Amino acid sequence: MTAPWRLVLLAAALIVLVPSVWHVAAALPPFGHPSAQYGPAINAILPAARHVTNMVAAVNFDVRGFDTLGEECMLVCAVTGAVVLLRGARGERDEARAGHVPGRAVLARSDATVLVCRITATLTLLFGVYMALHGTVTPGGGFQGGVVAASSFMLLYLGEGYRAWRRIIRGRAMDALEGGGAFLFAVAAAVPLVIGRPALTNVLPFGQLKDLFSGGLMVVVNFCIFLSVTGSFGLLLLEFMEETRSPAEDSVPDEADR
Amino acid sequence: MSIFPWLVPAWLFAIGIYGIVTSRHYVHLIGCLTVCQSATYVLLLSIGYAWGAGPPIFYDHPPSTPAVDPVMQALVLTDIVVGAAVTALLLVIAIQVHKRRGTLDPQRLRPLRPDQ
Amino acid sequence: MSALIVAALALAALTGLLIVLTRDPKRQIFALAANGLALGALFFVLQAPDVALSEIAVNTAVTPLLFVAAMAAVAINEMRR
């Protein structure tokens, strides 16, 4: 199909969809007046039932924790897939140097840059941990904290350069964090089964409202997610940066028998 | 006017599709896919929004104050992180395609049709 | 409807359009980051600070970074050919 015809086809389909979309939009509960009772019920029940203040975290880590386990595994799955696809072609050597496009000047890092990067990297990492720790109390949680913590690794790259960075951030450590976090989550979900309660039952003490470690099992789940997300995104960034290093003699497997 | 928030997701989805259909670069196409994805986030959060309600976090105000729907937020929250990972997976595929074919133009990349 | 919400929605819709219309993938990365910010702002306005944090951390920081890395990898490949 040529491009104009494809556009005509798409336009026709979209025009057919316009009245349907309008129909649905007009019939939806008016914006700002939701009719669903699920959310309000959560807001009413959970603070007293679980001693936490962040309802989003309560939904994610307790009431709908099973969803989060699935999502967590999805993250692991996507990252594992990405890693397999990158490493499969490249192998696992880590001696190469950073890639460089000719004609672009390489500026030596000043001491100030190194210092600033070290400081900001530490601060970012701490901020990530802080965000994750306060997940059940204030906005934040393992997901956001993990992403922030992982991005601090990138600041290390900026400050320390490729080689030093590779020495600090190890692929295997990231693997272990990623898989380990998700594994602990699955185990934490299964443990209540052993004592005859439904999976993911919150059997730990709930703690005090507004306290850092309130929410019982939620704290554990939150921590597992933090580990796993840090590992996943760290690994992802690591493998992507590997792709930009100087390609030594990358083998392209399916060219071999052609 | 109260229909406007529902039209924004439809618009985002439609232009994302338009971008995908007309794209001539895999990486650009992946960017367009994220537009389609953001449509779902906007829709879900709009569904959960309530006038005059605060965030579903009862740290500064007592638990009895009206708050927006936390369920929709929880659904979107996890999905954003996963969405990024799927985007990464697609980018990896794009990088590998480029290594083998030297191009990222979808018009020239067709599986199992080597001579086109 | 509050003007703030309308403005945030419109901004999200516009930056989305920007992503699609920026055909050069290198420049599209900026559009992506802008869209991430706009969505983050929208989510804040919609009383979803958790989601907004997640959106900003992921879609204005990490995703554009991945795009940059991917484009760099593609450029290095190009050079090799």
Added chain:
Amino acid sequence: MLLPVAVLLPLGVATLLLVCAHLLPSRVSTMAAIVTALTVAAICVLLARAALAGPLVHWFGGWTPATSGRPDVVLGISLMADPASAAVAAFTCLMFAASFVFAWGYFDEVHSHFEVLMLLFLAALVGFCLTHDMFNLFVWFELMSVAAFALTAYPLGKSSLEGAFNFTITNALGSFMMLAGVGLLYARTGTLDFTTMARVVTAHGADPVLSGGFCLVAAALLTKGAIVPFHLWLSDAHAVAPSPVSVIFSGIMVSAALFVLAKIAMQIFAHDPPVMALVRNLLLWLGLATAIVGGAMAYAQRHLKRLLAFSTIAHLGIMLTAVSAASPRGMAALLLYMFGHGLVKGTLFMLAGVLLALRASADEIVLYRKGRDLLPAGIAMTFAGLMLGGLPVGLMHQATDILDELSPAMMTAAIVASALTGAAVLRAAARIFFGVSGAPGPEMTAPTERERERDERPLWLMLLPCAALLAMALAQGAAIDRFIGFAAPRLIDPAADASAPVAAHSSPTSYLPIALTLVLALLSAVRRRPVRPFPRSLVRLELFPFRALRFLHSGLVADYVAWMIVGFAILAGMLSWS
């Protein structure tokens, strides 16, 4: 208590394998994967047996409906095993176990990442079948997709990467649609639990928001289930994925999507007139169209895995017509067909994998006579081709007998798809293993590629799972009839206590598919190159429809997405006009 274990166990083993990836020899992780798959299969069989007495429900975190203290508000997520869902989950695990055995040693070099991805895939499929919560369904749908994307691109060849890219884009769009649909359903019903949602839907009746939500969810599931015009991604992905993965894709992943579509339509929307009208009419015609398009495309392929991929599309069309019956007998036909087709198609993909490993090609014309010393594989392939073509034994045939009785359109779909795909497989088998071949017809100009798979495995190890699957596909008997008859009504209403009659009367029409298959296969075996003008123009006339179809299957992701939107517009248009 066993119910959550069926999902948690594979997830746990997969993540544990990821942690220990560098410590374990890969054979150990393969063993672990096989044992896990078989354990979960056993759990699911137990669940299916126990569910005969009534559905089993597990509320995660103990958040039962009562904990909300409000009517029609459900806080938690539940898994629910009705006999049919548990049986499909068990079947899934069985296919995975067979695929793991088949792939023994195939994926040695990458630190058990293959097993990790496959086990996550397994967990996702089991969760997908057993879940009773709309968003949870989406989560497993997405996990299943992500695992499938990565596994498709795994060989890192040109075609597999491009196929995986098309697959990812189309199915990611599908999952966005699903999420949006879940959002719409939630906006109207205020719940995500199937049972509660069904109650609210029944109370509301016809409502544009509910119709819109169903439409979006259905579009996603039809994309996964490869129904015309959402089907274009499938032939690219299944043809280029590693053979053990294709076994899963064609054997269970796509049909599971149709199974869940049936479950959602029946359990939630049974009392929503516009949605049910859509299911009964549009899905029937889409199914018929899918059967015809898939069958014709399969017949015109020379790349064996591509041929099988299109034949999967054709047979999915048959399954969709069974869904559209929206009755216990339709569900019985769907279940029987899912199992029968999955087993046969799994076998065929394994045989294609054998050829790729030992003869370094999957092109039936390139492989002409090259399989003469692989006689057991040839016999298995011929037999599987006959089964696909409607040999009157086994699970698939029982299902088509039911469809014959249900409606003429379903019968047509079954006959056309069986005959075309069966004949195509028989033609390939005759060419490769027995050196019997006429002049190539429309398949001559079909796309093909040179590729190979690792060949260190002994032949018997690869043929063992083939034989096992083929033997299971032959199963028939009173026990199966009784179980399916029991499971089918409970798929529509988990609280039902009726039983559907499964045995169908064998009428003369039930021999029609196999007769047609044999005629078509024979025709292609005696085909000669046309010399005189009249046969030549006849051949040109024959080629025309195949060319037109091939033109639509362009391999361009832009086309695929455009057609998806067209399909979605058809669904939405039908709903808003009716």
